[in-house]
Amino acid sequence: MTGRAVAIVGGVTTKFGVRPATWAELAQEVGAALFRSVPELRTEDVDSLFVGAAEPERFAFQSHVAPFAAEQMGLRPYRILQRTELACASGQSAIRSAYAAIASGLSDVAVAVGIEKMNIPSMAEANSAMGCVMDRAWDGPHGATAPPFFAMVAQRHMLEHGTTEEQLAAVSEKNHRFANTNPTAHFHEKTFPRDKLLRLPIIAPPLRLGDCSSMTDGAAAVVLTSEERARSYTDTPAWVRGSGQYSDFHNLANAGSLTEWSGLTRAAREALGRAGIGVGDLDLAEVHDCFSISEIVEYEALGLCPPGEGGKFAADGRGDLGGDLVVNPRGGLLGCGHPLGATGIAQAVEVFQQFSSTVPAARQVPDPEWALVHNLSGSANVHSVMVYQRGGAA
Amino acid sequence: MSTEVRPRRAAKATLAPPVERPTPRPPEPDSPPKPSKTFAKRPFLLDFFPLESADQTRLHRFYERLRAGRLSTTRCPRDGELLWPPRTACPKCHQEELEWVDLPETGHVYAFSAVLAGAPLGMEDEVPFAVGLVDLDGVPLRLFGRIEGRPWAELRIGQPVRAESYDIGDGRVFYRFRTVG
Secondary structure, three states: OOOOOEEEEEEEEOOOEOOOOOHHHHHHHHHHHHHHHOOOOOHHHOOEEEEEOOOHHHHOOOOOHHHHHHHHHOOOOOOEEEEEOOHHHHHHHHHHHHHHHHHHOOOOEEEEEEEEOOOOOOHHHHHHHHHOOOOOOOOHHHOOOHHHHHHHHHHHHHHHHOOOHHHHHHHHHHHHHHHOOOOOOOOOOOOOOHHHHOOOOEEEOOEEHHHEOOOOEEEEEEEEEEOOOHHHOOOOOEEEEEEEEEEOOOOHHHOOOOOOOHHHHHHHHHHHHHHOOOHHHOOEEEOOOOEHHHHHHHHHHOOOOOOOOHHHHHHOOOOOOOOOOEEOOOOHHHHHOOOHHHHHHHHHHHHHHHHOOOOOHHHOOOOOOEEEEEEEEOOOOEEEEEEEEEOOOO | OOOOOOOOOOOOEEOOOOOOOOEOOOOOOOOOOOOOOOOOOOOHHHOOOOOOOOOOOOOHHHHHHHHOOOOEEEEOOOOOOEEOOOOOOOOOOOOOOOEEEEOOOEEEEEEEEEEOOOOOOOOHHHOOEEEEEEEEOOOOOEEEEEEEOOOHHHOOOOOEEEEEEEEOOOOOEEEEEEEOO
8 A cells, every 4th residue: 555545434326317418417417415414524624625527628618527517516626637548448547546546645535436428319429529539640531430349359359369249248138137126227128138139230340229328418426545544434444455557559550459458468467466456356347347258358367267268257157146246236327327537436326335335226236345446548558457355444 | 400421532543553662751841831622511520531631630631632632651760660641750779860751552452341330520421431441452551441432232251452542522622432343
């Protein structure tokens, strides 16, 4: 550990979906929900605010969103106020920044909030927003967005390892089934059995609609504080025990192997090493299933199975309740939707709620102690990992 | 809602054969560059095609050479490393005196997919279109790009392709791949 021990002591997620609400209204909603959820937290306790927001300029035509969000949430930060942008990992970046601030002593109580409004009248405009996550001048003019890139990952994985459409569907079926237990999930009410998934339209071959996470509106927030104060907010703090990131390319031409995400292996090694545990110690993992193939490659890169066997890992249910560990009990990005800035925060909320046994029994991991959260961003060119431990002493 | 549709003209020029020799780096202009004649007609913040003229980018030679049918990139004379996309500074030694070299026009598809839904603004009418990563023949570069010439369902990994330049309709040019054989 470095500096003071830091814990998440509360957290909430708004309803994810196609929301008849603006960016500002989502910020107000998550702020109100946060203070209801952590009654001991007073607005004046919060000295710092980190706002994970990927593309408010594009989707909401709003910049300078950190003070904008603070006003919506009723906060007056007096130590650190900033936005964190790392595309699909913007939310985890907000948490990592709050963690660093508290560990160093610069902040005592910080809120990390993630907000994204993605459903706008023109979906073509929204798709352009997704496209500029890539190298806009070189990849963008070809029409590059996330689906065709991850489709190429799937195509190469199928070629190199014999991964099947049925194995992709196994990931999607699991995560949608978990989402059925999560009222905040975009697809809470929809069921996706494997045979139905295999009949959905192709979006970017070989990926079908059910292999892709959706454009979703939503917000989520967590409160972090130090070992000195954690117990004044909760009996079940989720301690941040490790953090790691890695990035080695941005332009698609420099991706190297599409099927070996060595950046994730390195980021996870860093985070798990700082926590002093191995991947086998994990009880649950919230990983970035922006596409079904992503979760399969992530099983391998995390070392949960040998390279090439991620599809079998999925089909054998080893990431399901009763398996080696539970992967994406929240419902994942596939089931919950993917409001870019909110996703990383919502994953941490799930960890906090799993540790405090406040999730529905249908997705409660039995007696969890260790959890890992992973986000990728862009074309899997950045991997961000955090490791949490339940309760106990600081 | 009206959207401008990019004309899908036939290729203006076939690219020159691969040239291995380096070309000397032309001097940067001393006088202020002329105003752009190729200003984007689409809303600038929703147009992926870059501004290509000398008053907008130090990489304007890429587009000038592309207009002449030559796909090229920069190489670091110190490392000898081919850099893609073209750059103004070497990422390894941070040398800023890079040289332009022509790239092979032929390559083979390493991976591909297609956009069947969810195209960005201005590209909706081009759906479905194929995209892929192409290993250029004889050089260690794998370029991403559109693949024209054959429906996506008929493409295969290993498909031979040839790079071509095309006019995007407002004076600017870009590159794409077309199937061969």
